Amino acid sequence: MAHRSRLAGFIIDSQVDDLPAASAFWSSALGLEVTHPDDGDLGIYDKFEPGPGGLHIEVQKVKHEARVHLDIETDDIDAEVARLEALGAKRVQHVRNRWWVMEAPTGHRFCVVPMDEDSTRGAPNRWP
Numbered sequence: 471m472a473h474r475s476r477l478a479g480f481i482i483d484s485q486v487d488d489l490p491a492a493s494a495f496w497s498s499a500l501g502l503e504v505t506h507p508d509d510g511d512l513g514i515y516d517k518f519e520p521g522p523g524g525l526h527i528e529v530q531k532v533k534h535e536a537r538v539h540l541d542i543e544t545d546d547i548d549a550e551v552a553r554l555e556a557l558g559a560k561r562v563q564h565v566r567n568r569w570w571v572m573e574a575p576t577g578h579r580f581c582v583v584p585m586d587e588d589s590t591r592g593a594p595n596r597w598p
Contacts, residue, residue: 471546472596472598473544473546473549473550473596473597474544474545474585474597475542475543475595475597476585476591476594476595477525477543478541478542478543478586479526479528479591480526480527480538481527481528481529481539481540482527482528482529482530483530483534483538483539484529484531484532484536485533485534485535485536486531489508489529489531490507490516492516492531493507493518496518496529497518500518500521500527502527503518503519504516504517504518505517505519509528514531515528515531516529520589520590523590523591523592524589524591525591526586526589537579539578539579539580539581540581541580541582541583542554542583543582543584543585543589544582544583545587545594547570547582547583547584549597550582550597553597554572554582557575558574559573560572565581568583569584570582
């Protein structure tokens with residue numbers, strides 16, 4: 471069955487105790503306002519206003535080393551994960567039964583997340 475996917479944006483994984491301070495730095499550095507502090511009420515995500523092209527950008531408090539990772543959004547998580555596995559990616563962790571953390575053949579981590587149909591990110595790719 472056909473499905474759609476596209477780049478959703480990027481997440482700035484930050485190994486910090488003070489999430490608001492990390493977000494304040496990135497807000498100033500990127501010229502984007504934090505519009506949803508403590509998004510999800512978990513104390514680990516600060517979401518910014520949409521970035522260029524409508525990209526989703528947030529700072530995430532993590533325990534692993536600091537890095538930036540991409541999110542790929544899709545209207546069919548299972549189909550997109552299978553497509554990416556066929557390209558050489560591997561599953562790492564299923565998070566909250568909602569999205570997958572994956573690893574590219576290059577070692578880079580990224581997430582496959584549910585599609586935001588209301589975003590302004592442009593038309594998604596269609597896959598057979």
